[in-house]
Amino acid sequence: MDRPREIEADGNSNPIQISRLALDIGGSLIKLVYFSRDSGDHEDPLNDSVRISNGVNGRLHFAKFETTNINDCLQFISANKLFFGGFQHQENPTNDRSFIKATGGGAYKFSDLFKEKLGISLEKEDEMDCLVTGANFLLKAVNHEAFTYLNGQKEFVQIDHNDLYPYLLVNIGSGVSMIKVDGDGKFERVSGTSVGGGTFWGLGKLLTKCQSFDELLELSQRGNNRVIDMLVGDIYGGMDYSKIGLSSTAIASSFGRAISNSNELHDYKPEDVSRSLLRMISNNIGQISYLNALRFGLKRIFFGGFFTRGHSYTMDTISVAVHFWSKGEAKAMFLRHEGFLGALGAFMSYERHSLGDLMVNQSVQIPVDASSSTDTNYNPPERDLNETESMQCSVYQA
Numbered sequence: 001m002d003r004p005r006e007i008e009a010d011g012n013s014n015p016i017q018i019s020r021l022a023l024d025i026g027g028s029l030i031k032l033v034y035f036s037r038d039s040g041d042h043e044d045p046l047n048d049s050v051r052i053s054n055g056v057n058g059r060l061h062f063a064k065f066e067t068t069n070i071n072d073c074l075q076f077i078s079a080n081k082l083f084f085g086g087f088q089h090q091e092n093p094t095n096d097r098s099f100i101k102a103t104g105g106g107a108y109k110f111s112d113l114f115k116e117k118l119g120i121s122l123e124k125e126d127e128m129d130c131l132v133t134g135a136n137f138l139l140k141a142v143n144h145e146a147f148t149y150l151n152g153q154k155e156f157v158q159i160d161h162n163d164l165y166p167y168l169l170v171n172i173g174s175g176v177s178m179i180k181v182d183g184d185g186k187f188e189r190v191s192g193t194s195v196g197g198g199t200f201w202g203l204g205k206l207l208t209k210c211q212s213f214d215e216l217l218e219l220s221q222r223g224n225n226r227v228i229d230m231l232v233g234d235i236y237g238g239m240d241y242s243k244i245g246l247s248s249t250a251i252a253s254s255f256g257r258a259i260s261n262s263n264e265l266h267d268y269k270p271e272d273v274s275r276s277l278l279r280m281i282s283n284n285i286g287q288i289s290y291l292n293a294l295r296f297g298l299k300r301i302f303f304g305g306f307f308t309r310g311h312s313y314t315m316d317t318i319s320v321a322v323h324f325w326s327k328g329e330a331k332a333m334f335l336r337h338e339g340f341l342g343a344l345g346a347f348m349s350y351e352r353h354s355l356g357d358l359m360v361n362q363s364v365q366i367p368v369d370a371s372s373s374t375d376t377n378y379n380p381p382e383r384d385l386n387e388t389e390s391m392q393c394s395v396y397q398a
């Protein structure tokens with residue numbers, strides 16, 4: 001395969017440092033993954049983990065924007081000259097039309113906008129394909145990518161490359177896709193639900209009037225769902241229903257308390273509403289995931305998508321649901337780069353055009369440019385790794 005042609009900025013003889021950008025344009029968020037080459041100035045010849053012969057060393061960067069703010073994203077790409085890293089078509093190198101790999105519904109919806117504003121074509125990659133490629137890549141190549149989260153305890157999972165498949169990938173984006181993964185490129189989307197991250201954000205916005213997703217998430221941390229949820233004990237006079245395994249504190253009916261008095265929405269605290277909503281949706285997704293894992297005899301469930309956002313209450317609720325329904329048989333696992341599976345998959349698809357292989361030789365946490373973060377006022381309980389991380393890696397040219 002031919003080496004990909006470097007596209008040079010402004011006719012400058014030095015190749016630009018940013019190369020290869022891929023996008024996942026979803027219903028709620030646009031995710032960007034791009035590779036920047038090491039300049040060579042800071043290379044340490046003694047550091048073998050960074051310097052790998054024949055590979056192009058550099059860093060993978062992650063950034064995201066709200067889809068409703070797509071113009072900010074276009075501006076970011078343009079200001080940082082990320083699109084010069086697009087490929088030129090190998091079949092017709094005289095055609096100087098470069099393209100960016102893109103996945104998600106927005107790759108179709110905003111195709112004309114990218115053409116008009118940046119003069120760039122979006123080369124579409126299938127969303128499910130990209131999610132699976134991204135998940136497999138992260139699970140195999142990145143240390144400390146997957147972890148369990150139960151009772152506030154995060155535990156990294158050692159992935160055995162020879163015993164990774166089959167697993168269930170549950171991507172909680174605006175909606176939810178459940179994919180049975182049997183190998184590289186071998187998968188089947190077995191289920192889905194429209195009650196997902198968009199539901200939490202959309203309903204939460206209507207019910208609490210909050211202005212950002214982070215505000216809604218932050219509210220949930222201070223809330224008490226028992227104010228609104230009807231518990232088993234509310235129905236059973238404070239007693240457990242032990243015969244069917246339900247304790248008095250288990251939720252019998254999400255939001256069920258709201259029917260039993262004359263309260264209006266404004267009588268409830270937004271934080272309590274947010275907490276009940278988050279719990280209801282997380283619990284529901286955990287339960288449907290388990291049922292699908294059961295359908296196919298899968299023991300491992302990996303959760304991706306930006307709904308979880310490394311948020312402890314969300315992950316805890318999902319884990320408890322999977323644990324409870326499977327009686328401890330199935331395991332819920334989360335990914336540090338949860339929201340970037342699709343974008344990573346699209347990035348990896350350049351491979352088919354000439355990029356040989358991508359190797360992550362160490363995973364480090366270094367802040368990306370502040371401009372790449374759209375979230376301003378949010379202090380997550382857990383550090384939000386997706387906001388501030390890039391990883392050292394090598395791209396091997398075929």
Ligand SMILES: Nc1ncnc2c1ncn2[C@@H]1O[C@H](COP(=O)(O)OP(=O)(O)O)[C@@H](O)[C@H]1O
Pocket residue numbers: 025026027028029030066104172173174175196197198199200201213214304305306307308309339375
């Ligand atoms: N800053 C944010 N703004 C909006 N939604 C966010 C944000 N961070 C996390 N989310 C949640 O993540 C969901 C989108 O997840 P994502 O995996 O990006 O899906 P999609 O591809 O559909 O955009 C949203 O519906 C919302 O629940």
Ligand SMILES: CC(C)(COP(=O)(O)O)[C@@H](O)C(=O)NCCC(=O)O
Pocket residue numbers: 025026027028104105127172173174175176177191192193194
């Ligand atoms: C249509 C989608 C694949 C789009 O992906 P998203 O932007 O939500 O990440 C997803 O929203 C979905 O799987 N929705 C659930 C549809 C259903 O199975 O009922």
